[in-house]
Amino acid sequence: MSITSMPPVERAPSAALLFARRNPTLVAGGAILALMTLAAIAAPLFAGDPVTINPARRLRPPSAEHWLGTDQLGRDVFARVVWGARVSLQVGLLVAIVSVAFGTVIGLVAGYFRTADALITRFMDGIMAIPAILLAIAFVALAGASVWIVIIAIVMPEIPRVVRLVRSVVLSVREAPYVDAARAGGTRLHVIMTRHILPSTIAPLIVQATYICAAAIIVESALSFLGAGVPPETPTWGSMIAQSRSFLSRAPWTVFAPGFALALVVLSVNLLGDGLRDWLDPRSGRRG
Amino acid sequence: MASYILKRLGSTALVLFLVSILVFLLLRLAPGDPAAVIAGDNASPEQIARLRAMLGLDDALPIQFVRWFGQVLQGNLGVSVYSNEPVLSLIGQRAEATLSITFTTLLIAVPLAVTMGVVAANRAGTWVDRALMLFAVAGFSLPAFVVGYLLVYVFAIQLQVMPVQGYVPIAEDVGRWAWHLVLPAVTLGLIYTALIARITRATMIEVLSEDFIRTARAKGLPMKRILLRHALRNAGVPIVTVIGIGIALLIGGVVVTETVFNIPGIGRLVVDAIARRDYPVIQGVILVCSAIYVLLNLLTDLSYTLIDPRISY
Numbered sequence: 001m002s003i004t005s006m007p008p009v010e011r012a013p014s015a016a017l018l019f020a021r022r023n024p025t026l027v028a029g030g031a032i033l034a035l036m037t038l039a040a041i042a043a044p045l046f047a048g049d050p051v052t053i054n055p056a057r058r059l060r061p062p063s064a065e066h067w068l069g070t071d072q073l074g075r076d077v078f079a080r081v082v083w084g085a086r087v088s089l090q091v092g093l094l095v096a097i098v099s100v101a102f103g104t105v106i107g108l109v110a111g112y113f114r115t116a117d118a119l120i121t122r123f124m125d126g127i128m129a130i131p132a133i134l135l136a137i138a139f140v141a142l143a144g145a146s147v148w149i150v151i152i153a154i155v156m157p158e159i160p161r162v163v164r165l166v167r168s169v170v171l172s173v174r175e176a177p178y179v180d181a182a183r184a185g186g187t188r189l190h191v192i193m194t195r196h197i198l199p200s201t202i203a204p205l206i207v208q209a210t211y212i213c214a215a216a217i218i219v220e221s222a223l224s225f226l227g228a229g230v231p232p233e234t235p236t237w238g239s240m241i242a243q244s245r246s247f248l249s250r251a252p253w254t255v256f257a258p259g260f261a262l263a264l265v266v267l268s269v270n271l272l273g274d275g276l277r278d279w280l281d282p283r284s285g286r287r288g
Numbered sequence: 289m290a291s292y293i294l295k296r297l298g299s300t301a302l303v304l305f306l307v308s309i310l311v312f313l314l315l316r317l318a319p320g321d322p323a324a325v326i327a328g329d330n331a332s333p334e335q336i337a338r339l340r341a342m343l344g345l346d347d348a349l350p351i352q353f354v355r356w357f358g359q360v361l362q363g364n365l366g367v368s369v370y371s372n373e374p375v376l377s378l379i380g381q382r383a384e385a386t387l388s389i390t391f392t393t394l395l396i397a398v399p400l401a402v403t404m405g406v407v408a409a410n411r412a413g414t415w416v417d418r419a420l421m422l423f424a425v426a427g428f429s430l431p432a433f434v435v436g437y438l439l440v441y442v443f444a445i446q447l448q449v450m451p452v453q454g455y456v457p458i459a460e461d462v463g464r465w466a467w468h469l470v471l472p473a474v475t476l477g478l479i480y481t482a483l484i485a486r487i488t489r490a491t492m493i494e495v496l497s498e499d500f501i502r503t504a505r506a507k508g509l510p511m512k513r514i515l516l517r518h519a520l521r522n523a524g525v526p527i528v529t530v531i532g533i534g535i536a537l538l539i540g541g542v543v544v545t546e547t548v549f550n551i552p553g554i555g556r557l558v559v560d561a562i563a564r565r566d567y568p569v570i571q572g573v574i575l576v577c578s579a580i581y582v583l584l585n586l587l588t589d590l591s592y593t594l595i596d597p598r599i600s601y
Contacts, residue, residue: 122299126306129578133540134558135314138570141562142315156314218431222544225433226559241433245548248437249445256441259434267429274425 026275032268036261040085047082050075050235059251068257071240072247077254080235081261087224087236088217088265091151095216096209099155103162104201108193110163111170121167124160132157136219137228145231150223154216165208169201203280210273214266221262237262293590300586307578308360312353315571328565365575366568370561375572379554385455386553389476389545390538392469397477398484398531405488405527406515412493420485427482432541436475436548443471453550476545480534487530491523498522524595532588539577 013021020027039047054074062069068077110120136153143149173179174197182196223229224238232239237258244254323340324331331339340346344355359366365375408420443450450471456464495501496519504514543555550556554573561569592599 122302122306125303126310128536129303129307129582130310130574131536131539131577131581133543134574134577137543137558137562138574139314141565141570142567214429221431222433222540225544226547226562228562238433241437245437248441252441255437259431259437263426263430263434266431267426270425270429 023275023279025271026279029268029271029273029275032264033272036085036265036268037089039082040089043082043086048076048079050079050083051233059247059254061251062253069251069253071244071251071254077240077257080240081237081257083235084237084240084258085261085265087147087230087234088220088262091147091154091220092213092217092265092269094151095154095158095220096213098151099158099212100162100205100209102155103159104166104198104205106159107163107166107201108170108197111167112174112193112197117167120163124163127157128160130157133219133222136223137226140223140228145229147230150220150230153223154219158212158215161212162205162208165204166201169204170197173197173200207273207277207280210269210276214269214273217262217266217269296586296589300582303582304579307582308357308575309353311571311574311578312356313349315567316349316352360575365572368561368566368569370564370566370569375568378557378569379573379576382552382554382557384457384553385551386542386546386555388455388458388465388469389472389542389551389553392466392473393477393480393538396473397481400477401481401484402488402520402527404481404485406492406520408485408489409492409496409519410511410515412489417489421489424482424485427478427485430478432475432479432544433548435478436471436545439471439475440548453548455549455551455553472545472549472551475548476538476541479541480537483534483537484527484530488523488527491526492519495519495522522596525592525599528588528591528595532585535584536581539581 052075054070057066057070057074059072060066060070060074066076066078068081071077071080106120106124110117132154135157136150139153139156140149143153179192179196182192187196220229221236221238221241224236225242227239227242229238230236240258241255244251248255323336323343323345327336327339344352347355356366363376365379367374368378371378404420404424408417411417439450440452444452451468454468456468458465492515501514501518504518505511509518542553543559545551546553546555547559554577558570558573560566561573
């Protein structure tokens with residue numbers, strides 16, 4: 001019997017494949033998001049020109065030359081969709097980072113110091129009571145349109161969510177024996193905070209950060225759609241839809257191409273968040 | 289109970305006071321001179337200075353705040369710099385359209401979402417559950433204006449069974465009023481439905497694993513009765529809470545939905561005010577919406593005792 005005729009050995013699935021099988025939403029969401037991020041970063045290399053107006057080629061349907069057609073000013077919709085991803089992803093990522101950073105510090109203080117807690121909690125309740133989109137559009141309208149103003153406007157209403165989360169985690173571990181022990185041993189305050197309390201907040205914060213990122217991408221597009229977003233000459237999905245909406249019946253691709261891209265990005269971020277939640281805390285969500 | 293209500297009313301008043309400080313400060317401290325903004329790009333420095341004096345912008349911030357807040361307490365939200373009408377009456381004129389969409393949305397979304405959540409929990413882990421939860425994630429991911437234009441394209445432009453946009457006052461024609469509300473309400477309700485369905489499912493799954501449910505099953509009660517009378521009642525508090533909190537999503541969504549469907553409501557009022565830099569209107573709308581939201585959440589809190597007699601204050 002030659003070696004080649006031996007029955008094939010059942011190969012153990014690789015670790016990565018096993019992980020993907022156990023966490024399909026996490027991997028699917030992460031993969032789509034990674035692809036779109038890559039496309040956004042590489043936009044200058046392949047997407048083409050998103051801004052040049054060409055009246056001779058107005059409202060052309062999708063073709064080999066213009067994959068997603070052209071808009072009412074003859075601009076290539078595919079190029080604009082790819083370039084638009086840059087603003088969305090940039091705003092989503094930065095809003096998540098900035099609001100988690102500020103929210104964590106404020107939440108740690110609120111959870112650890114009772115005197116500060118009452119004041120901070122009331123203040124956060126106040127911010128949460130203001131509808132986020134209204135707050136953001138008013139702020140952008142007055143402060144002027146720029147990416148950073150939009151980011152600040154979206155961060156403000158997101159901070160309280162992070163503060164609440166961090167505060168509740170701090171409250172639950174503050175009296176834990178290991179924290180008591182650290183305190184009794186004379187550990188300095190900032191070490192207790194960063195070494196003993198902060199690590200418990202990391203898993204829920206990662207999950208929360210993805211949800212904030214998804215919400216921020218939606219709010220940014222809504223702001224651009226309402227005309228209170230980043231400067232109008234920058235291609236964004238929200239402003240593309242706003243500018244093309246009167247051509248909905250003649251050239252639906254001008255509205256639905258950015259709309260679909262937007263939905264896909266937000267969906268992938270949400271899937272990533274759900275997957276991370278199940279992966280980091282298997283008890284939640286998957287009980288059924 | 290009475291003392292609890294008083295305490296809650298007190299903290300609600302405090303939150304509202306904080307909201308008014310925040311609204312005042314945010315708009316005052318935002319970079320850019322409100323007088324210059326109101327006066328427009330072509331105004332001369334003298335005109336801006338006169339406007340600043342007229343609006344009282346030269347006084348110290350605390351003085352400005354006290355003056356403004358005193359007026360707000362008397363129900364005076366100021367006057368629109370564009371139309372010279374009182375802000376409160378502008379909001380009043382637009383309230384019908386906005387309330388119509390919001391109530392239609394609540395009427396469709398809440399029963400639908402709770403049913404979806406109960407069904408998904410009852411069949412947790414099956415394809416029914418997966419399909420419903422996939423719908424919920426999609427509902428979270430589709431921005432209102434994308435859903436809105438998709439619905440308009442399919443039902444109004446292609447199939448021509450629905451009006452494209454616009455609003456008909458209820459006093460004019462009840463049938464056409466309702467007909468014009470269908471697409472906007474579906475648009476607005478999608479994310480809200482998704483939110484409530486998810487929480488209902490999660491809470492129901494938790495309740496269904498409890499001992500009294502096993503007892504009820506062992507007694508041989510029909511599943512429908514167990515789900516509705518035993519489980520849902522006990523899942524009531526988190527569900528009602530999220531219905532209340534979700535109102536914030538509706539208020540935000542209404543601004544976008546009214547723009548998509550060209551409905552003359554409070555959302556459009558504020559979008560138009562932003563384009564015109566109509567500062568008192570923006571401030572007034574934010575304040576009124578926040579107050580409604582805070583009061584609705586107070587009502588939600590107070591309703592807990594009705595839903596669950598074990599809760600008493």
